[in-house]
Amino acid sequence: MIRMPQSVENAQAIAASDALAVERTLAGERDAYRVLVERHSHNVFRLAYRMTGNQHDAEEVVQEAFLRAYQKLGQFAARSNFGTWVYRIAANYAIDRMRQKQKEDARRQSPTVEDKDGMENDPMTRVPDHAPTPERLTQSIELRKQMEHALAALSHAERTAFVMRHWEGCGIEEIAAVLKLNSSAAKNTVFRAVQKLRLALQPIVGTRPQARAMGTEL
Amino acid sequence: MKHMTEQELIAYREGVADQRAAISDHLAACAECRAELERIEAVLAALDSLPVPDPGADYGRRVWQQIAPRLPEKPERWWQPWFEPRRLTAVGAVAVLILAAFIAGRWTRRSPGPDNIATTEQVRERILIVAVGEHLGHSERMLVELSNAAPTGPSQKQVNISAEQRRAEDLLQENRLYRQTALQEGDTGLASVLDDLERVLLDVAHSPDEVTPKQLEAIRQKIEARGILFKVRVVGKELQQRQEAPHSAPQQNNSSKNERNKV
Numbered sequence: 001m002i003r004m005p006q007s008v009e010n011a012q013a014i015a016a017s018d019a020l021a022v023e024r025t026l027a028g029e030r031d032a033y034r035v036l037v038e039r040h041s042h043n044v045f046r047l048a049y050r051m052t053g054n055q056h057d058a059e060e061v062v063q064e065a066f067l068r069a070y071q072k073l074g075q076f077a078a079r080s081n082f083g084t085w086v087y088r089i090a091a092n093y094a095i096d097r098m099r100q101k102q103k104e105d106a107r108r109q110s111p112t113v114e115d116k117d118g119m120e121n122d123p124m125t126r127v128p129d130h131a132p133t134p135e136r137l138t139q140s141i142e143l144r145k146q147m148e149h150a151l152a153a154l155s156h157a158e159r160t161a162f163v164m165r166h167w168e169g170c171g172i173e174e175i176a177a178v179l180k181l182n183s184s185a186a187k188n189t190v191f192r193a194v195q196k197l198r199l200a201l202q203p204i205v206g207t208r209p210q211a212r213a214m215g216t217e218l
Numbered sequence: 219m220k221h222m223t224e225q226e227l228i229a230y231r232e233g234v235a236d237q238r239a240a241i242s243d244h245l246a247a248c249a250e251c252r253a254e255l256e257r258i259e260a261v262l263a264a265l266d267s268l269p270v271p272d273p274g275a276d277y278g279r280r281v282w283q284q285i286a287p288r289l290p291e292k293p294e295r296w297w298q299p300w301f302e303p304r305r306l307t308a309v310g311a312v313a314v315l316i317l318a319a320f321i322a323g324r325w326t327r328r329s330p331g332p333d334n335i336a337t338t339e340q341v342r343e344r345i346l347i348v349a350v351g352e353h354l355g356h357s358e359r360m361l362v363e364l365s366n367a368a369p370t371g372p373s374q375k376q377v378n379i380s381a382e383q384r385r386a387e388d389l390l391q392e393n394r395l396y397r398q399t400a401l402q403e404g405d406t407g408l409a410s411v412l413d414d415l416e417r418v419l420l421d422v423a424h425s426p427d428e429v430t431p432k433q434l435e436a437i438r439q440k441i442e443a444r445g446i447l448f449k450v451r452v453v454g455k456e457l458q459q460r461q462e463a464p465h466s467a468p469q470q471n472n473s474s475k476n477e478r479n480k481v
Binding site: 025030033039046063067071151166172191197 | 225231232234260261266273278426
């Protein structure tokens with residue numbers, strides 16, 4: 001299940017209301033779909049932003065996810081959760097989009113964004129920072145940049161698995177369904193993602209790992 | 219004391235550990251593993267500080283305004299895609315093939331004997347030849363049309379290949395069935411060509427509806443690099459010849475299969 005900032009009762013009420021909106025949309029009331037779009041857009045945007053790493057792509061993913069969900073609404077089983085379902089559609093589309101972008105970038109073989117434009121186009125630098133001093137600001141921006149690079153260095157599957165598990169609280173079964181893997185492979189993808197992020201970021205986060213072989217006897 | 223592995227600690231931290239209670243007990247007793255878990259948590263906590271921009275309180279309304287004009291009047295019912303003419307044709311063709319193979323099997327089984335076994339094989343292979351021949355013809359036409367697709371003018375920045383994409387999706391379903399049948403029949407040459415074709419069909423089916431001329435060129439180059447059109451034409455021609463030829467003996471069939479393996 002997706003981690004939602006709502007009580008169980010509230011979540012159940014929303015799911016029931018979603019089911020009704022789906023039913024009415026299928027009956028031909030197109031405006032009923034508006035309720036679903038307005039209710040779930042923020043959550044889908046958050047997932048899309050974390051997967052794609054930039055606002056423009058995230059907004060496109062959100063629009064495409066709701067368009068596709070509408071087109072396939074007849075295939076949506078009423079017993080499922082609409083929020084989870086549209087999430088899955090968004091995650092799949094975000095993966096496709098990242099792959100497509102990667103291919104286009106490879107074809108263009110142009111310098112990377114930060115090589116060409118410095119930090120101007122770095123999504124992390126566009127976010128306001130509230131650090132009080134220039135030094136802290138610089139450090140903070142640098143750390144964000146490193147974190148964004150570490151996330152970008154993950155494979156599409158690893159990034160998806162990490163975002164869905166760590167940030168969105170999705171279950172392993174759900175991640176496995178999006179990645180078209182079995183549960184065990186999906187779990188391993190989460191591990192690999194965390195291991196890679198740790199390797200890239202631990203030196204700059206400050207707590208250096210001790211040189212010890214994990215799983216060894218003392 | 220045996221320490222926890224990094225994977226076990228990550229699984230514990232991410233809430234997907236199988237032995238959660240055991241890891242919990244171990245952490246309570248092992249300062250080194252606790253320190254290691256803290257290091258993992260420090261990295262994850264730093265990542266948690268990455269902000270997600272707030273798209274604004276009216277974001278949902280804006281999304282609706284952007285997509286509403288693009289929504290069809292009514293969403294499809296679950297059964298509607300199955301009744302689209304293109305899908306009906308594909309499903310119908312496959313159903314006819316299966317039915318024909320079944321009838322052929324039943325008919326030739328009435329009087330068992332070495333000659334009839336040969337006849338069964340011949341009839342089945344003949345059905346496969348006809349069906350695969352047609353499939354290859356359709357695939358060839360789609361690939362040629364895709365190769366010839368071009369922007370209508372210098373100002374056009376996107377080429378719409380959605381028609382080819384939909385055809386590729388349908389052909390993909392048939393192709394899988396024929397490839398499996400060819401493998402079962404021991405015709406590895408044909409299966410290999412169908413396997414190559416499947417990869418190209420997959421690429422086309424998974425392409426965006428509209429592509430830039432550059433993307434289209436990349437698809438074309440992929441088709442050329444695999445030599446798939448040439449292979450499809452050669453095998454298609456051979457199947458056509460065999461279809462027109464009188465019934466051949468099983469030995470001759472095997473020699474044809476061997477020839478195909480060279481393609």
